[in-house]
Amino acid sequence: MDESILGRGRASMADVAALAGVSGQTVSRVANRHPRVDATTRARVEAAMAELGYRPHRAARALRTGRSQSIGVVVATLATVGNTRMLEAVSAAASTKGYALVVVSPTDRSGLDGAFTTLRDQGVDGAIVLNEATALARGAELPRALDLVVVDSPPDERFAVVESDHAGGAHIATAHLLALGHPTVWHLGGPETSYAAAEREAGWRAALEEAGIVAPPVIRGDWSAASGHVAGLELAPRPDVSALFVANDQMALGLLRALHGEGRSVPGEVSVIGFDDVADAADYTPPLTTVRQDFDTLGQRAVEALVARIEGGPIAEPAQGEEPAVLPPLWRDVVPTRLVVRESTGPAASVAP
Known part of the structure; x- marks a missing residue:
């Protein structure tokens, strides 16, 4: 590695491109998980990123893409083991996808509407709701401009559902x-x-x-x-x-x-x-x-479903064996238990x- 890079502080996209021997555009594609990068080149760029400690600049990416690369999580309480395990799993899966988390809890005064208002103010790209299905199913007004995935809910055309069996x-x-x-x-x-x-x-x-x-x-x-x-x-x-x-x-x-x-x-x-x-x-x-x-799979499936809605791409094969597809308005994935x-x-x- 060029020692002059270390002396400049934060590594830039140009530094990564120079080390990997590719163009800046290729580095950008890898950073933004663009599918049109061959596996060998992607691996070389990712290795250069790791060596330099490169992290994409979230604010600059938001200006380019119109997305904040952040996901909201609405959770009523962390006093139950299930909610805590789910939040851990969602956090790990979101990090893998390059998304940060904004966690909010409904208060007695503002309720679910207040939680969604907070998330809109934070500019999140979408939200995962943990165990708030009752409030949602009873006709709570949902934000139209916010993609939603609900963990544990009856099927609903307003959002995607991921649940255990x-x-x-x-x-x-x-x-x-x-x-x-x-x-x-x-x-x-x-x-x-x-x-x-x-x-x-x-x-x-x-x-x-x-x-x-x-x-x-x-x-x-x-x-x-x-x-x-x-x-x-x-x-x-x-x-x-x-x-x-x-x-x-x-x-x-x-x-x-x-x-x-x-x-x-x-x-x-x-x-x-x-x-x-x-x-x-x-x-x-x-x-x-x-x-x-399987909390890890639940978290992964919830994040995958939300990212597919946000980015408009295909989702991986659901647990019940459906064909990969862009999420329709009504979508439900049931994760097996044993x-x-x-x-x-x-x-x-x-x-x-």
Whole structure:
């Protein structure tokens, strides 16, 4: 490397072009992810960028393209593991695409409209909404000039949707418990306002109906371990409760503590399945059987869908196997979930060996 470049501070596009042996226009195309650059040249330019520590000037790019290269993220709370994991995944995927994040939360006073106003003022190119599907589905006014992707929502012509297969995962979890000989499966559900909670409840109900079993009443929590503990204290004295499907791992943690405190053995007397497969699920007592969400794929798919809307290009093949295409007005991508069997589930006591 020419040592004079190091002495000038920030490397320029011309410096990259000189080191890579290409034109400035080629460097610009690589920096802006233009498809018409052959792989060998792209690799040489990217290596030169890395060696020089070159970073495209975001303000200059915005003037050229009319885009800020930033994405808004609307998230109601980071108190839940799911929201935190999703934000991490979106941040990583956006960085890979060359976009910065602007994170906002609706306030009690301004609500979702206020969050969108903040994003418009920040000049973002589009936005990803995490777990605000209820507000959106109830007819909240959406910004017409802002491309949107919503994580977890019913299909809607106003925005693209990316979601986990909540219902499918819940169905598999419930069927697993029934296959272990449990006469029924109780459900500790999430908040009634949550789309994900509603989908998980629907999957649980469907599995019971297919087995010809009338669903027990749903016990409702708020995603927190504390609400799981309260529910566990309510259910622990009931001898007819031998299997529980819990709508998330945090509530399952509180439920396990309550069952233990009340002298109910898990899985000897009660089997428990959670949902999410949080990082500590394998370290619960006992290690928790749970439904795994692929947060990394969810974040990647949400960013890909939004960038495709912003830039007008094709999106990669969706998880369900549709052909690559420019996003239509109504678009939905469902990311598979899977059951991870650990030590919190076992045969019903009456059929245990």
